[in-house]
Structures are given as C-alpha cells and as structure tokens.
Amino acid sequence: MDLSEFEADNSVSCRLASAIPDVCKTEDCCLGIDEAGRGPVLGPMVYGICFCPVAKKEDLKDLKVADSKTLTEAQREDLFRKLDEAKSFVGWALQVLSPNTISTSMLQRSKYNLNALSHDAAIGLVQFALDSGVQLKEVFVDTVGPAEKYQEKLSQRFPGVEVTVRPKADSLFPIVSAASICAKVARDHSVKDWNFPEDLGEVDADYGSGYPNDPKTKAWLLKELDPVFGYPQFVRFSWSTTQTLLDSKAVTVHWDDDEEDGEKAAARQNNTSMLSYFKAGSKTSAQQSNTHQTHRFFTERRLQSLATL
Amino acid sequence: MTTKKKRTPHSQNDRWVVVAADSVVETPKKDDSDPTFIRLRNPSTGNAASLYLLGSGDVQLYEVKAFNEDFHSWFIGQTVQRDGRLLYVTPMDPLFLLLPYLIKAGKEGKFQPVDQVMMDEDFPACTRLLSCIRSQASLHHVAEEKEVGSVKFQRYSQERTMEWLKKKVHRTVKILRKSNISVGEGVKSTTYVRVKQESETQEEDYLRYAHGLISEYISEDLSKALLKHLQLPELSSPKEVEPPSKKRKLTDKPLEAGEDYTKFNSSDFSRKPPKKMSAAQKTLAKVDKTGMKSMSAFFSPKGKAEKK
Numbered sequence: 001m002d003l004s005e006f007e008a009d010n011s012v013s014c015r016l017a018s019a020i021p022d023v024c025k026t027e028d029c030c031l032g033i034d035e036a037g038r039g040p041v042l043g044p045m046v047y048g049i050c051f052c053p054v055a056k057k058e059d060l061k062d063l064k065v066a067d068s069k070t071l072t073e074a075q076r077e078d079l080f081r082k083l084d085e086a087k088s089f090v091g092w093a094l095q096v097l098s099p100n101t102i103s104t105s106m107l108q109r110s111k112y113n114l115n116a117l118s119h120d121a122a123i124g125l126v127q128f129a130l131d132s133g134v135q136l137k138e139v140f141v142d143t144v145g146p147a148e149k150y151q152e153k154l155s156q157r158f159p160g161v162e163v164t165v166r167p168k169a170d171s172l173f174p175i176v177s178a179a180s181i182c183a184k185v186a187r188d189h190s191v192k193d194w195n196f197p198e199d200l201g202e203v204d205a206d207y208g209s210g211y212p213n214d215p216k217t218k219a220w221l222l223k224e225l226d227p228v229f230g231y232p233q234f235v236r237f238s239w240s241t242t243q244t245l246l247d248s249k250a251v252t253v254h255w256d257d258d259e260e261d262g263e264k265a266a267a268r269q270n271n272t273s274m275l276s277y278f279k280a281g282s283k284t285s286a287q288q289s290n291t292h293q294t295h296r297f298f299t300e301r302r303l304q305s306l307a308t309l
Numbered sequence: 310m311t312t313k314k315k316r317t318p319h320s321q322n323d324r325w326v327v328v329a330a331d332s333v334v335e336t337p338k339k340d341d342s343d344p345t346f347i348r349l350r351n352p353s354t355g356n357a358a359s360l361y362l363l364g365s366g367d368v369q370l371y372e373v374k375a376f377n378e379d380f381h382s383w384f385i386g387q388t389v390q391r392d393g394r395l396l397y398v399t400p401m402d403p404l405f406l407l408l409p410y411l412i413k414a415g416k417e418g419k420f421q422p423v424d425q426v427m428m429d430e431d432f433p434a435c436t437r438l439l440s441c442i443r444s445q446a447s448l449h450h451v452a453e454e455k456e457v458g459s460v461k462f463q464r465y466s467q468e469r470t471m472e473w474l475k476k477k478v479h480r481t482v483k484i485l486r487k488s489n490i491s492v493g494e495g496v497k498s499t500t501y502v503r504v505k506q507e508s509e510t511q512e513e514d515y516l517r518y519a520h521g522l523i524s525e526y527i528s529e530d531l532s533k534a535l536l537k538h539l540q541l542p543e544l545s546s547p548k549e550v551e552p553p554s555k556k557r558k559l560t561d562k563p564l565e566a567g568e569d570y571t572k573f574n575s576s577d578f579s580r581k582p583p584k585k586m587s588a589a590q591k592t593l594a595k596v597d598k599t600g601m602k603s604m605s606a607f608f609s610p611k612g613k614a615e616k617k
Contacts, residue, residue, distance in 0.1 A: 228389055256380040295521040297490075302378045303397070306360040309325065309346060 003096075003186065007195050010044070011100040011233050015125075016186070017093035018084065020132045024091055027053040030138040031129060032175035033122050036183035038114070041239040042210030042217060043191040045102060047095040047121040048183030050175055051134055056089045060174040065181060069170075073188060080185045083178055092182045093128055095121045096190065099236045106238035109257055115145045123157055130158075138162050140176045142169040198232045212241040227251050324390060326383055329398035333364055333371060342366055346373070347434045352409050353525055353532075358432065361406075362398050367440040372401040403441040404451060405526040408470070410435070411452055412528075415465025420455050423448060423463050471538040474523060474531070478539060481519035492518035517541060 006014040031051040038045055052060060063082050071079070083090055097117065105112040122141065130136055139158070143150055143165050151165035166172060170180040191210060196203050204223065208216025221241065224231060227250050235242055298304065333344055344364050351359040362371040374397045381393025407427065414426040423445070429435045438444055445461075448454065450473040452463040485492060492514045516539055524532035536543060 254380055295525050297518070297522050298374070298525070302376050303374045304377055305351065306373050306375050306396075307348070307358055309360065 003189050006044075006096045006098075006190060009197075010098050010190070010195060011197060012098055013101045013121075014096045014098070015093065015128065016096065017128070017132075018087060018091050020091050020134060021052075021087060021089050023053050023056075023089050024051060025133040025135065027055060027135060028137040029135050030054050030057065030140065030175050031126065031134070031136055032169070032173055032177070032179040033125065033139065033141045034170050034176050034180035034183055035118060035121075035142070036180065036187040037191075037210075038118070039212075040210035040217075041212045041221070041236050041241045042099065042207055042234055043194065044099055044187060045097045045118075045121075046183040046187040046190075047097065047118070047125055048092060048179040048181075048186065049094075049122075049125045049129060050083070050090060050092045050178035050182055051129055051136070052090045052175065054137060057174065059086070059089065060178060063178075065174050065177040066171070071181075076181050076185055076188075079181050083181065090178070091129075091134070092179070093125055094182060094186050095125055096186060097121060098233070100233040103233075103235075103237035119150065119153065123154070126154075126158060126161075136161050139164065140169050140173040141165045142176055142180070143167050194234050196232050196234060200232060203232070212239065221245055222249075225249050324385070325392070325396050326385070326390070326394070327396040327398060329362075330371065330400055332369055332400070333362065333398055347437070348432065349406055349435055349438075350409065350429065350432050352405050352527055353529070355409070355528060361401070363437060363441075367437045368442050370401050370403040370406070370438065370441050371398045373398055402447075403438050403444045404447050404473075406435070406438055407444060407448070408451060408531075409528060411448075411463065411465040412531075415452075418464070420453075420462035420464045422460055426463070467534070470531070471535060474527065474535050475538060477523050478516065478519045478535070481522055482515045485515055485519060490518075513541065 003016070005016060029051050030053075031049055033047070033049050035048070036046045037043055063079065063086065065079055065083070083092065102114070102117065105117050106114060126136070126139060136158075139154065139161050141150070141154065141163065147165045147167060151163055154163040154165065155161075164173075169176040171177065194205075204220060206216060207220040208214040210217055212218070218241075221231070221235070222245070224235075225245060230237065230246050230250055231242065237243070237246075294304070342365055344362055346360055346362050348358040349361050351357050360373040362373055363369070364371065376395040376397065378393070383390040383393055407423075410426050410429070411423075414421055424436065424439060427436050427439060448461075448463055449469075451466065451470040453466050453469070455462045455464075493511065520532070520536060520539060520541065523535070527535070533543075
C-alpha cells in the first residue's frame with residue numbers, strides 16, 4: 001500500500017483511493033464501511049470503504065475476506081494484495097485521520113467529538129464514491145454509537161441508497177470485511193514507520209500497539225513526555241490517558257476556555273453579583289471615588305502602569 | 310474531563326519583552342550612565358509609585374506601561390516565558406512629574422529655586438528629573454519665574470498650568486483624530502472603525518476623551534479644574550444616579566421600615582459557586598419538563614381533588 005501521500009504531511013487528514021473499476025460505474029454496487037484505530041492513543045484513525053457490483057458479492061467470498069480482527073497481520077497483508085489485484089471489480093478508498101486532526105478537533109473551542117468525526121469521515125467517503133460515478137445501491141456499515149440513529153442519519157444524507165447499519169457488520173458482510181482489511185492495513189503501515197515531523201533526534205520506535213492499556217505504550221508515553229510541549233503529533237492529546245499524564249507530569253497550561261466555576265470565574269469575567277445592585281448606594285460610590293479609575297484608552301488596550309519590574 | 314488546574318504563584322522573572330523608543334538605547338557621546346528604571350511618585354494617584362525609565366545621562370524621561378492580558382505567554386528563542394506581558398517604554402514630558410512638587414511648594418506662596426522644591430524622602434531619585442533636557446526649560450509653562458543673579462526662582466501658577474494643560478488636550482485631540490480612535494460613549498470596542506466621520510458633533514467627545522487621557526497624568530483636583538477650564542460640564546455617571554424613590558414621603562418625620570430586609574443581605578446570602586453537576590444531571594436538567602407534575606404535587610393534601 002502506498003501511503004506516501006499521507007506520510008508527506010501526517011499532521012492532516014488525507015484521502016487515498018484505488019482506481020474506480022469501470023463495472024462499478026455501470027452496474028448497481030454495494031459498499032462497505034469500516035474503521036481501524038478508533039481506540040489507540042497513538043497514530044491515525046483510518047476509515048475505509050470497499051465497493052463492488054452487487055452481482056460480484058460472491059466473488060468476494062471466494063477471496064476469503066473475513067473480519068480483520070480474526071486475521072494475523074500477514075494474512076491481512078495477503079488479503080489486501082488480493083483485493084488490490086481484483087481491481088477489475090473491487091474499488092477502495094481510505095480516509096486517514098491523523099492523530100493531530102483528532103486532537104485538534106476534539107480539543108477545539110467548539111468540541112467536535114470522535115463520533116461526529118467518524119460519521120463525517122464515513123459520509124465523506126460515501127460521497128466520494130458517488131462523485132466518482134459508482135452506482136451505489138446498498139451501503140453496509142459497522143456501527144459507531146447507536147445503530148438506529150446512525151442508520152437514520154446516513155439514510156437521510158443519501159436518499160436512494162439502502163443503508164444497513166449493524167454492529168459486527170465486519171463479520172456479517174464480506175464487503176465490510178474487505179473495507180476493514182483496507183483500513184487496518186493502512187493503519188498498521190502508518191504506525192509502523194511513523195515519520196515524526198518534530199525535530200526530536202532519535203525517537204524510541206518501540207511504542208507497542210498504541211492502545212492505552214498496552215504496557216509498552218504506557219512506558220513510551222511516560223518516557224517521551226516533554227514538560228512544555230507534551231508529546232509529538234503522533235499522540236492523541238484528547239485521550240484521557242494523555243491528559244492525565246500531562247496534568248500530573250507536565251507544566252500546567254491555562255487556556256481562556258478552561259472551565260472555572262463560582263465566584264472566581266465571575267470575578268474574572270467581570271460579572272457583578274445581582275446582589276450588589278441592592279446594596280446601600282453609599283458603599284459603591286465610596287469605592288469608586290477611592291480607587292482611581294484608569295481611563296478607558298488604557299483599559300481597552302489592556303495597558304497598565306507598573307509599580308515594579 | 311477537565312480537572313481543576315491550580316495556579317502556581319508567579320515567580321519573578323529576570324527577562325522582559327520590551328518595545329522601546331530608539332532614543333532609549335542611543336547613547337549620547339558625552340555620557341556616563343546607562344538608562345535606568347526608577348520608581349517615582351505617580352502624579353495621578355499621588356501616593357503610589359510607578360515605574361519610569363531615565364535615558365542615559367538622565368536626559369530623557371520615559372514611562373513604562375505593560376500590555377497585560379490573561380492567558381498569555383512568550384516563546385523566546387528556545388525558552389518559554391510565563392510572563393506574557395509586553396512592556397512599552399514611551400517618551401514622557403517630565404513636567405507632569407515635577408508638577409505635584411511645584412504645587413505643594415506653591416501653597417507657601419514663595420518663589421523658590423526648583424531644586425529646593427524637588428525633595429522627596431520616599432523617592433529621592435526624583436531630583437534626577439531635573440537633569441532632563443525639557444525640565445528646566447519648560448518650567449515657565451506651569452510657574453512664574455524670577456531671576457536673581459544667576460539663580461532662577463519659581464512659583465507655581467494655576468493659570469499657566471491650565472493653559473499648558475489645555476494645549477496638551479488640544480494636541481491630544483489632533484492625534485486622536487489622526488489615529489482614528491473611537492471616542493464616542495457608545496463605542497466600546499477598540500477595533501470598531503467608524504465608516505463616516507461626524508466631525509462637528511464629536512468635538513466634545515474628543516475633548517472629553519483627551520481630557521480623560523491627560524487626567525491619567527495629573528491629580529484629581531487638577532483634572533477637575535481642567536474640565537472647568539475646557540468649559541466641559543461635569544458628567545455624572547449613570548451609576549451614581551439614584552433611582553427615584555417610589556414611596557412618597559407623607560410626613561417630615563423619619564420613615565421607619567416596616568420590615569427589615571437587610572438581614573438577607575448578609576454574607577451567607579451572597580453568591581455561592583454553582584454546584585458541580587455530573588454529566589447525567591446536566592442532561593436531566595435540560596429535559597423539557599412542561600406538562601410534568603412536580604414530585605411534591607403527589608404529596609399535597611387531597612382536599613382539592615376531592616372537592617371536584
């Protein structure tokens with residue numbers, strides 16, 4: 001699999017696709033969607049679609065594609081090669097969501113959670129297939145979140161396509177298994193030789209599976225923590241594993257959208273308590289005359305005099 | 310997900326990010342001393358000290374202001390600086406700092422040499438102000454002068470000072486206009502840019518704004534006097550205006566309140582931090598409750614229902 005396009009800039013999301021088989025543009029097609037790398041704290045999340053004419057479903061079975069989790073890495077590689085060789089009737093496309101994309105989406109001011117991110121990646125890929133001229137009739141998806149809601153969302157988004165959302169779809173429908181193999185292979189490749197864009201010198205490449213409960217991953221995270229910057233972009237900052245480590249080991253960083261409650265936050269936001277309006281008038285006016293009020297030219301520009309350096 | 314972050318106390322830094330006029334670092338040929346930061350009595354607050362900078366040879370005076378906003382830090386070279394302030398060192402007329410001393414001495418009504426006037430136990434460095442180039446030469450703006458032999462004597466003059474300050478205000482107005490600074494009361498954002506310039510109606514706004522700016526550098530008394538001198542009516546801020554009493558006074562005798570509400574005004578009634586709700590409680594709180602009976606409704610006496 002050629003991941004060079006993603007590796008050229010692994011800080012952003014990237015789409016990789018096979019050529020569209022000609023039969024897919026004329027015959028009714030089915031499409032499977034699956035993802036790999038949802039849980040790990042390291043590396044990208046990969047969304048994959050695979051499509052073929054409905055009539056050729058059986059040929060897929062002959063390739064013996066099965067749920068990627070039941071296969072060894074070598075078997076997956078082998079199967080992906082076979083899929084790629086069946087380019088006369090099977091097409092695939094991938095959306096590689098870089099760990100940096102995941103971090104920045106989930107941690108931005110208006111939060112964009114992982115489910116929404118996943119759904120949008122899936123929708124984007126289906127749209128890509130439609131735009132490429134694939135005659136979609138059936139779509140099979142392994143669920144993310146509640147299956148019914150997801151099915152409704154996809155059906156509305158793609159009228160005229162029969163959408164089936166099912167948990168464990170990757171072991172039920174060969175076309176979803178095929179998609180899961182594509183996604184998994186892409187993820188494995190990208191994690192195996194992660195190209196660190198940061199200038200870190202020699203990085204220890206022994207980070208294990210990348211899942212938070214893997215002792216190797218844990219040890220790696222502990223070792224690679226930088227007190228100021230935290231981690232390279234390879235790490236998902238939005239994972240609680242990362243955040244706990246940052247909270248306890250790294251320098252505290254305050255952002256202006258950090259949640260703060262109560263009186264202190266109110267004072268920070270310059271809110272006055274409702275009660276202050278009911279206090280005796282003399283008190284507030286006395287306070288005003290005591291404290292020198294800086295002219296708004298300075299306050300608006302956040303300029304203040306200094307008493308000491 | 311968000312845990313409370315503790316704020317560690319600010320440690321002193323030994324580095325600052327400063328924007329300064331070129332003249333601060335241009336060293337005149339003759340000279341001896343490096344530019345130095347000094348603390349001097351702030352002319353507007355009176356007792357508080359503020360930071361100033363004297364250029365080399367004490368020739369030029371600068372004031373130091375800091376841009377300071379929450380949640381800012383610097384990356385400097387290969388280091389991080391927690392203090393996100395940006396210091397501005399800008400030229401300042403030393404006369405503003407001399408003025409309070411002249412006024413104080415002026416109350417005795419005598420002509421005195423200015424170096425006798427500039428005495429301050431708390432801020433002995435204030436004498437250095439006299440070596441600024443503009444100090445001696447501009448004293449006539451705020452004081453009457455007499456020369457006996459080679460010694461000059463000064464006496465503070467309110468009229469001269471007012472004229473001097475008025476000029477300052479008008480100069481400031483010019484600059485405000487030139488720099489397109491929004492001075493109207495309604496405008497609160499500094500980034501707001503007026504499309505149309507309404508020149509005439511804004512004259513008073515400009516004057517008032519400039520007066521406010523100059524008042525940052527003079528005592529409150531002077532500021533009030535200056536406002537009069539500029540023939541601007543004093544504004545009473547809306548906060549100070551008491552709402553009209555709703556009760557009509559019927560007698561001249563002092564009225565006594567029927568009920569004492571002030572007990573509710575005690576500290577335990579003051580703003581309490583809202584309780585943290587769990588995610589489940591938050592979603593529950595958002596539920597549409599219209600048409601739902603409150604739990605307590607089921608326990609109210611049956612009387613009403615039976616009457617029906």
